[in-house]
Amino acid sequence: MTEPIIQFNDLTKVYDKEYAVDHLSLSINKGEIFGLLGPNGAGKSTTILMTLGLSEPTSGTVTVNGINSTNHPIDVKKIVGYLPDDVGFYHQMTGLENLMYTASLNGMDRKEAKERALHLLELVGLTDAKDKRTDKYSRGMRQRLGLADVLMKNPQVIILDEPTIGIDPEGVRELLGLIKDLSKKEQITVLLSSHDLHQVQRICDRVGIFVKGKLLATGNINDLAQQLFNEDAYLINLEYISGDTNLIEQFKNTAGINEVEEIHPGKLKLHCEADLTKQVAKIVFESGAELIQISKSDYGLDEIYHRYFEGRDQSETA
Numbered sequence: 001m002t003e004p005i006i007q008f009n010d011l012t013k014v015y016d017k018e019y020a021v022d023h024l025s026l027s028i029n030k031g032e033i034f035g036l037l038g039p040n041g042a043g044k045s046t047t048i049l050m051t052l053g054l055s056e057p058t059s060g061t062v063t064v065n066g067i068n069s070t071n072h073p074i075d076v077k078k079i080v081g082y083l084p085d086d087v088g089f090y091h092q093m094t095g096l097e098n099l100m101y102t103a104s105l106n107g108m109d110r111k112e113a114k115e116r117a118l119h120l121l122e123l124v125g126l127t128d129a130k131d132k133r134t135d136k137y138s139r140g141m142r143q144r145l146g147l148a149d150v151l152m153k154n155p156q157v158i159i160l161d162e163p164t165i166g167i168d169p170e171g172v173r174e175l176l177g178l179i180k181d182l183s184k185k186e187q188i189t190v191l192l193s194s195h196d197l198h199q200v201q202r203i204c205d206r207v208g209i210f211v212k213g214k215l216l217a218t219g220n221i222n223d224l225a226q227q228l229f230n231e232d233a234y235l236i237n238l239e240y241i242s243g244d245t246n247l248i249e250q251f252k253n254t255a256g257i258n259e260v261e262e263i264h265p266g267k268l269k270l271h272c273e274a275d276l277t278k279q280v281a282k283i284v285f286e287s288g289a290e291l292i293q294i295s296k297s298d299y300g301l302d303e304i305y306h307r308y309f310e311g312r313d314q315s316e317t318a
């Protein structure tokens with residue numbers, strides 16, 4: 001099922017003659033968790049603000065469920081929940097009271113609102129803290145309450161701007177797990193921004209890499225590896241006890257192997273265009289060498305990100 005729910009069409013924002021968002025075209029599908037990934041100043045927050053109708057594009061459009069965010073911000077607000085990087089609550093009120101206050105602003109029936117608030121507090125693990133004032137909450141608790149708060153109005157889409165900043169690793173793991181569960185259980189589309197590769201890798205179905213307002217690549221981790229490493233997307237690690245044949249030379253002359261890295265004698269890393277694990281194993285056997293181990297490793301988002309930024313730095317300084 002790939003039904004688009006958020007559509008960016010040539011979306012552009014210029015501040016002081018500089019592109020904050022540079023002709024962004026992208027579709028995000030219903031139920032998908034999409035990560036906007038990029039360093040500070042990449043344009044992630046500006047993209048989010050335009051999606052919410054809180055900032056006007058210089059040109060281009062963004063629609064949520066077919067509704068133009070710039071022309072109909074109030075209609076968009078009804079179906080989108082937004083969690084900023086630091087959620088503000090009324091400190092003198094408890095967690096439950098804050099959720100009830102949100103419900104009253106949204107015109108929800110009180111009884112129904114209380115049932116939903118208690119259910120959501122349970123979902124985000126704050127039942128025991130529901131009657132505690134929010135100024136006594138930790139940052140992680142405030143983020144979890146923030147998630148419950150955006151879910152009060154049953155949104156179709158939730159947008160999270162750097163949701164895990166300032167939370168300890170255990171809290172991050174819990175919050176991300178929660179976002180993923182909610183998205184899958186309630187078919188909610190999630191758009192989240194982050195500069196943290198590992199977080200994004202952990203929960204996103206697809207990511208978009210942003211640099212200086214430009215969307216440079218999109219896809220799941222495997223697609224990105226293919227796009228960015230195109231010529232040598234597969235790594236084969238090999239250990240063997242040498243026979244008579246010079247295996248290194250043989251691998252260098254094998255079609256599809258682009259680079260042979262000798263880690264130390266008898267241990268090689270082969271950069272390949274395709275998964276050549278079987279052929280490599282066969283070559284080792286036929287050479288009379290003894291195969292100790294062979295394994296394929298995939299590129300993670302870390303390598304993807306660094307390869308991308310390394311390439312970019314070189315091209316920019318060239």
Ligand SMILES: Nc1ncnc2c1ncn2[C@@H]1O[C@H](COP(=O)(O)OP(=O)(O)OP(=O)(O)O)[C@@H](O)[C@H]1O
Binds near residue numbers: 015040043
């Ligand atoms: N209100 C503004 N006025 C002028 N320039 C702005 C404004 N808001 C953002 N910018 C500029 O637009 C660019 C993109 O900023 P944006 O905040 O969208 O990036 P970001 O990827 O969200 O980064 P961060 O994670 O640091 O928030 C930056 O160069 C920033 O200085």
